[in-house]
Amino acid sequence: MQVKTTTNSVSVTANVKLRRFLKQIWKYKAYYVFLLPAFLYVAIFNYGPLYGLQIAFKDFNGAFGIAGSKWVGLKHFESFFNGYYFWILIKNTFVLSVYSLAVSFPIPIILALMLNEIKGRYKKTVQTVLYAPHFISTVVLVGIIMTMFSPSIGVVNTVREFLGLERLYFITMPKAFRHLYVWSGVWQTMGWNTVIYIAALSGVDSELIEAATIDGASRMQRIIHINFPVIKPVIVILFIMAVGKIASVGYEKIYLLQNDLNVEVSEVISTYVYKRGLLNAQYSFTSAVDIFNNVVNVVMLLTANAVSRKVGETSLF
Amino acid sequence: MSVTKESHGDRIFEIVNYCIVTLFFLIVLYPLIYVLSCSISSPDLVATGKVILLPKGINLAGYKRVFQDSNILTGYKNTLFYTAVGTIINLIVTVPAGYALAKKELPGRSFLMYFLMFTMYFSGGMIPTFLLVKSLGLYNTRTILLILGAFNTYNCIICRTFFAAIPKELEEAAEIDGSSRFRTFLQIILPTSQALLGVMVLYFAVAHWNSYFSALMYTSDDKIKPLQLFLRKILILQEASSSMLEGLDDDVIAEQTKLKELIKYSVIVVSSLPVLILYPFLQKYFAQGVMIGSLKG
Numbered sequence: 001m002q003v004k005t006t007t008n009s010v011s012v013t014a015n016v017k018l019r020r021f022l023k024q025i026w027k028y029k030a031y032y033v034f035l036l037p038a039f040l041y042v043a044i045f046n047y048g049p050l051y052g053l054q055i056a057f058k059d060f061n062g063a064f065g066i067a068g069s070k071w072v073g074l075k076h077f078e079s080f081f082n083g084y085y086f087w088i089l090i091k092n093t094f095v096l097s098v099y100s101l102a103v104s105f106p107i108p109i110i111l112a113l114m115l116n117e118i119k120g121r122y123k124k125t126v127q128t129v130l131y132a133p134h135f136i137s138t139v140v141l142v143g144i145i146m147t148m149f150s151p152s153i154g155v156v157n158t159v160r161e162f163l164g165l166e167r168l169y170f171i172t173m174p175k176a177f178r179h180l181y182v183w184s185g186v187w188q189t190m191g192w193n194t195v196i197y198i199a200a201l202s203g204v205d206s207e208l209i210e211a212a213t214i215d216g217a218s219r220m221q222r223i224i225h226i227n228f229p230v231i232k233p234v235i236v237i238l239f240i241m242a243v244g245k246i247a248s249v250g251y252e253k254i255y256l257l258q259n260d261l262n263v264e265v266s267e268v269i270s271t272y273v274y275k276r277g278l279l280n281a282q283y284s285f286t287s288a289v290d291i292f293n294n295v296v297n298v299v300m301l302l303t304a305n306a307v308s309r310k311v312g313e314t315s316l317f
Numbered sequence: 318m319s320v321t322k323e324s325h326g327d328r329i330f331e332i333v334n335y336c337i338v339t340l341f342f343l344i345v346l347y348p349l350i351y352v353l354s355c356s357i358s359s360p361d362l363v364a365t366g367k368v369i370l371l372p373k374g375i376n377l378a379g380y381k382r383v384f385q386d387s388n389i390l391t392g393y394k395n396t397l398f399y400t401a402v403g404t405i406i407n408l409i410v411t412v413p414a415g416y417a418l419a420k421k422e423l424p425g426r427s428f429l430m431y432f433l434m435f436t437m438y439f440s441g442g443m444i445p446t447f448l449l450v451k452s453l454g455l456y457n458t459r460t461i462l463l464i465l466g467a468f469n470t471y472n473c474i475i476c477r478t479f480f481a482a483i484p485k486e487l488e489e490a491a492e493i494d495g496s497s498r499f500r501t502f503l504q505i506i507l508p509t510s511q512a513l514l515g516v517m518v519l520y521f522a523v524a525h526w527n528s529y530f531s532a533l534m535y536t537s538d539d540k541i542k543p544l545q546l547f548l549r550k551i552l553i554l555q556e557a558s559s560s561m562l563e564g565l566d567d568d569v570i571a572e573q574t575k576l577k578e579l580i581k582y583s584v585i586v587v588s589s590l591p592v593l594i595l596y597p598f599l600q601k602y603f604a605q606g607v608m609i610g611s612l613k614g
Binding site (some may be wrong): 041 | 326335338352363366410417420422423432433446473497502526549553597
């Protein structure tokens with residue numbers, strides 16, 4: 001008897017709680033409606049493919065579909081790890097993204113600190129021009145590279161000839177590929193990437209600057225001791241995020257810059273996945289490669305985050 | 318105002334700083350000027366490397382060819398369509414979601430946040446996404462190019478931060494007056510958020526205008542391909558569009574080859590100009606469109 005009443009009262013309170021919860025939800029129904037399109041999109045197009053990831057452990061056969069294909073365990077992972085391309089891809093991917101990070105990460109920071117010291121119309125004009133490449137498409141960017149570095153009519157070779165150097169077909173040179181990729185990236189992104197730092201610098205206390213000036217601090221000292229500490233947390237967060245993407249250099253630009261002659265250095269994990277996967281229809285194998293890539297990214301992100309939390313005070317989570 | 322006079326060292330700093338910033342400025346500016354100059358110069362002078370900075374022997378032949386080309390025009394029309402409709406879809410999916418997530422009192426808010434943010438760090442990858450699109454019957458349709466990327470996590474966080482900073486009193490006053498949450502959002506919040514909407518329109522529109530890879534993956538029919546894919550053919554694969562070099566005569570082959578180079582410059586200008594004209598108008602809002610302090614969930 002007694003036991004029964006307790007369970008009853010428990011279920012009654014649970015009922016009340018549930019009703020209160022539903023009432024709460026009903027109260028905010030409009031906001032859930034606002035979230036619905038985003039929720040549906042993400043559920044279908046971001047979580048949907050996670051279901052398809054199982055083909056990495058199967059021999060995908062279009063006739064049987066994703067669920068009906070035969071399980072093969074880690075076969076595709078093994079053949080990737082033992083394959084001829086594995087170390088080449090790892091090396092190309094990491095060299096390219098570390099080189100890119102080492103150059104294109106610090107430049108916007110320095111540029112932002114310098115731009116912050118410039119006032120008036122000139123600053124705005126400079127900024128407008130610096131932002132422009134960000135708005136140019138990847139196809140056009142690579143198009144500009146190809147025309148400027150063209151062996152026959154490109155301005156770079158015109159200048160080389162003028163200086164008495166031989167004309168070079170840069171686009172096909174494996175030695176030139178990484179530099180072209182990284183420095184064209186700097187050209188395209190350095191201005192735009194100052195935006196976040198300049199926004200952070202607008203939060204610098206002007207009274208602090210004045211006080212420091214009265215105390216005889218030079219401009220360089222003010223930048224190092226006042227401005228830089230203000231943007232430091234932003235730098236750390238952006239750096240952690242950049243490290244989390246280190247194994248996934250964007251295929252969009254690389255694929256366009258790639259050709260048969262520079263493929264030995266330009267083949268990275270993502271271009272390999274596209275070519276072997278979609279163009280050669282090796283769906284299962286390349287899904288395994290993709291999973292590997294994703295896991296490396298997550299591990300890098302978490303490591304960078306943990307290191308940063310230990311060493312400094314800022315972390316992403 | 319500072320009492321102390323600028324020191325000698327500070328003046329040197331000022332000069333050096335101006336010089337270096339100006340150097341950056343010129344490095345970024347030069348390729349843009351060079352392409353523009355080449356596009357309006359005579360094909361002979363471009364082909365012999367005579368055009369270094371300013372245009373020589375003004376000639377609009379490249380542009381004439383570009384505007385006569387049926388592929389370019391189809392691509393242009395398609396891209397305009399994808400950009401206009403796609404941006405509207407982006408806004409409908411991303412902006413209200415950011416607004417709802419800015420409500421701290423919303424039950425289940427942190428779950429929804431994690432649900433949406435998780436995809437920033439882990440994805441199903443290229444192949445499973447491709448298979449999904451195929452199985453939904455969206456391969457080689459205009460629809461897939463419109464809705465792919467409809468929700469953007471990064472931009473949603475920007476929206477959330479922006480809306481969270483709007484004073485609560487504004488909404489409360491509206492609700493006391495009996496306005497529903499929909500009406501409050503549409504008639505009170507959105508009109509005060511022009512800076513945010515401007516930046517969002519710009520980000521989404523530019524992304525649509527410039528994207529090529531999803532079209533490369535998901536379309537096969539020339540009729541629905543966007544401009545960037547035709548640009549890729551001309552600029553990267555070096556295939557001059559057939560209709561551009563139509564009626565090729567042996568005598569004029571040399572002439573046509575030069576023209577082919579000229580067309581590249583013209584096509585770059587024609588495809589990039591709309592975006593390059595648009596963004597300076599929204600430049601003052603850029604700083605609000607970044608996510609300082611809002612990166613943490």
